[in-house]
Amino acid sequence: xxxxxxxxxxxxxxxGNDKSIKxxxxxxxxxxxxxxxDSKKFLKIMFSYNNKELIINETVPNRxxxxxxxxxxxxxxxxxxxxxxxxxxxxxxxxGLLGGPQETQYFGPGTRLLxx
Amino acid sequence: RKEVExxxxxxxxxxxxxxxxxxxYSNSASQSFFWYRQDCRKEPKLLMSVYSSGNEDGRFTAQxxxxxxxxxxxxxxxxxxxxxxxxxxxxxxxxxxxxIFGAGTRLFVKA
Numbered sequence: 521x522x523x524x525x526x527x528x529x530x531x532x533x534x535x536g537n538d539k540s541i542k543x544x545x546x547x548x549x550x551x552x553x554x555x556x557x558d559s560k561k562f563l564k565i566m567f568s569y570n571n572k573e574l575i576i577n578e579t580v581p582n583r584x585x586x587x588x589x590x591x592x593x594x595x596x597x598x599x600x601x602x603x604x605x606x607x608x609x610x611x612x613x614x615x616g617l618l619g620g621p622q623e624t625q626y627f628g629p630g631t632r633l634l635x636x
Numbered sequence: 637r638k639e640v641e642x643x644x645x646x647x648x649x650x651x652x653x654x655x656x657x658x659x660x661y662s663n664s665a666s667q668s669f670f671w672y673r674q675d676c677r678k679e680p681k682l683l684m685s686v687y688s689s690g691n692e693d694g695r696f697t698a699q700x701x702x703x704x705x706x707x708x709x710x711x712x713x714x715x716x717x718x719x720x721x722x723x724x725x726x727x728x729x730x731x732x733x734x735x736i737f738g739a740g741t742r743l744f745v746k747a
Contacts, residue, residue, distance in 0.1 A: 563737040575733050617733050623668050627679035
């Protein structure tokens with residue numbers, strides 16, 4: 521019973537395509553996140569939702585659009601994929617944002633995206 | 637300058653050694669601090685939260701120095717299985733919620 525799951529695990533696609541990555545958490549958490557980890561292994565936050573409300577929206581191209589249909593799901597849609605989008609994308613969730621243990625983030629296994 | 641900075645390493649230590657990692661943060665409004673561990677090709681996992689009074693979990697000790705704006709992680713009696721990348725994480729709520737990961741410090745423990 522995986523706590524945070526992502527699909528697909530691997531995604532190989534051509535430049536210019538549109539793709540989606542799905543994330544689900546069964547922890548009952550209120551907050552979910554999307555991160556990008558590039559080839560230099562630097563983990564950078566992209567978006568965060570708290571109770572389905574967008575609370576973090578870092579400087580990310582508007583080709584990236586998160587969608588949270590409910591608290592347990594946060595999907596990432598990417599339009600017009602570019603070579604530089606190749607990376608590992610991690611979804612995470614935390615109980616809340618009130619500090620301390622509430623902010624402990626649980627990560628999904630990652631989606632390895634390769635744009636050719 | 638990055639808001640959270642770590643020595644990238646790598647640190648190469650023999651089994652049984654004690655190794656210490658430091659992490660500095662630039663925003664004094666930072667409120668919560670954590671150490672995460674990431675194994676190769678895996679997701680990050682919480683190692684421990686860092687409290688003002690310092691905290692210990694077995695062979696791991698974390699310290700926070702708010703005046704100097706750094707946190708540290710000490711690993712005693714290193715095991716081969718400690719080989720991983722250690723990520724410093726800082727969050728704050730002032731001016732909107734923000735969570736920032738350091739670039740990580742790589743540790744190799746050798747037999």
